[in-house]
Amino acid sequence: MQDALYTFTNGLYVVGACNQPYFAGALVDAVTQISAEPPMIMLSMMNHSHTKSCIDKTNEFSLSVLPDDIDPFVVANFGFQSSFNIKKWEQVDYTTHHNLPYIKDSLAQIRLRVVDKIIYPHNTLFIAEVIETYETKQGNPLTYKYYREHLKPICEASFDNKSACKLENAPHEKGMKPLNLHKTWTCSLCMYEYNGDIAFEDLPQDWRCPFCGVGKEMFELR
Ligand SMILES: Cc1cc2nc3c(=O)[nH]c(=O)nc-3n(C[C@H](O)[C@H](O)[C@H](O)COP(=O)(O)O)c2cc1C
Numbered sequence: 001m002q003d004a005l006y007t008f009t010n011g012l013y014v015v016g017a018c019n020q021p022y023f024a025g026a027l028v029d030a031v032t033q034i035s036a037e038p039p040m041i042m043l044s045m046m047n048h049s050h051t052k053s054c055i056d057k058t059n060e061f062s063l064s065v066l067p068d069d070i071d072p073f074v075v076a077n078f079g080f081q082s083s084f085n086i087k088k089w090e091q092v093d094y095t096t097h098h099n100l101p102y103i104k105d106s107l108a109q110i111r112l113r114v115v116d117k118i119i120y121p122h123n124t125l126f127i128a129e130v131i132e133t134y135e136t137k138q139g140n141p142l143t144y145k146y147y148r149e150h151l152k153p154i155c156e157a158s159f160d161n162k163s164a165c166k167l168e169n170a171p172h173e174k175g176m177k178p179l180n181l182h183k184t185w186t187c188s189l190c191m192y193e194y195n196g197d198i199a200f201e202d203l204p205q206d207w208r209c210p211f212c213g214v215g216k217e218m219f220e221l222r
Contacts, residue, residue: 027078
């Protein structure tokens with residue numbers, strides 16, 4: 001079933017939200033345009049995402065459309081860790097408009113206001129209208145397919161390098177999550193780390209990620 005869904009032509013985006021006095025942000029692929037007039041999109045966010053809880057509070061968010069030549073660390077920074085305890089935006093080049101953050105090298109920068117939402121057990125669908133768009137640059141959008149087939153290992157390496165570097169220089173930076181360099185079985189979709197008493201290999205084949213619901217085959221040792 002997963003192979004069929006992988007044929008969808010999703011792009012990759014960074015969602016930004018305001019979480020006074022900082023910004024939250026997450027990497028997403030579940031974005032689609034649902035209307036041209038008025039311009040509206042739908043964004044699906046996992047319920048445990050910190051960025052999602054910030055959008056719930058403000059009803060506004062930013063979208064940065066990533067180009068295929070994006071610095072792989074940007075992808076890792078926003079996709080592999082939670083902004084609950086990491087100031088993700090301070091680790092990348094960004095700009096702000098109306099108190100929302102945008103990736104500097106993005107193809108398009110879009111400010112959105114939530115007009116409706118549908119809450120499911122694991123995800124929330126935000127229906128949002130486009131308020132304004134800002135600078136756009138020429139280039140090709142980064143697709144989920146390209147990420148999965150080419151960029152993923154490079155993103156993982158860039159993330160490990162920066163983490164190792166930080167550990168050497170500032171092991172317990174205030175407000176930052178202590179870095180965990182031992183590998184754990186991690187959901188490649190939502191980054192949930194399995195820490196149960198039963199060895200991961202011994203979990204039943206129909207066991208599912210408690211956060212996003214994908215099967216065991218989506219877990220990797222990271
Ligand atoms: C390739 C990729 C695609 C992702 N797509 C989504 C998505 O569409 N919706 C979502 O809620 N999370 C998605 N995630 C997971 C979030 O980026 C990740 O859980 C992030 O740590 C959330 O950060 P936050 O807690 O700061 O919001 C994706 C992750 C990756 C690596």
